[in-house]
Amino acid sequence: MKASRFRILTAVVLLGLIAHCRREGDRVPTPARLWKPKHGASYIDGLPEEIVWLKDGAQMVLVPGGEFLFGRANHKMTLGPFYIDKFPVTNERYRKFVRETGHRVPFMDQEGARS
Numbered sequence: 001m002k003a004s005r006f007r008i009l010t011a012v013v014l015l016g017l018i019a020h021c022r023r024e025g026d027r028v029p030t031p032a033r034l035w036k037p038k039h040g041a042s043y044i045d046g047l048p049e050e051i052v053w054l055k056d057g058a059q060m061v062l063v064p065g066g067e068f069l070f071g072r073a074n075h076k077m078t079l080g081p082f083y084i085d086k087f088p089v090t091n092e093r094y095r096k097f098v099r100e101t102g103h104r105v106p107f108m109d110q111e112g113a114r115s
Contacts, residue, residue: 035052035054036051037050060085065079065080
């Protein structure tokens, strides 16, 4: 009986999410407004070509995705669109990330890695 109620509740939630996404049209949801399109950015398939990550102001560019050959056997793989930083991450930005998230730092025995 409990499993049946759980399935019904799950179905209702999923249908609500699907309905919400359809109402949004082509607009891509931005979870908790983590980023915003860069002012004047053009769009590719409904996605802005450039965005600004709101937490640290990093500029990011769209990699549209598509098919590519992978590995020695050249398997055809498909990768969806994603964003990547426009500029290399500086040591200062990486240090700030480590401090704010507690993320493990590789090579902790190197001079200055902990500061």
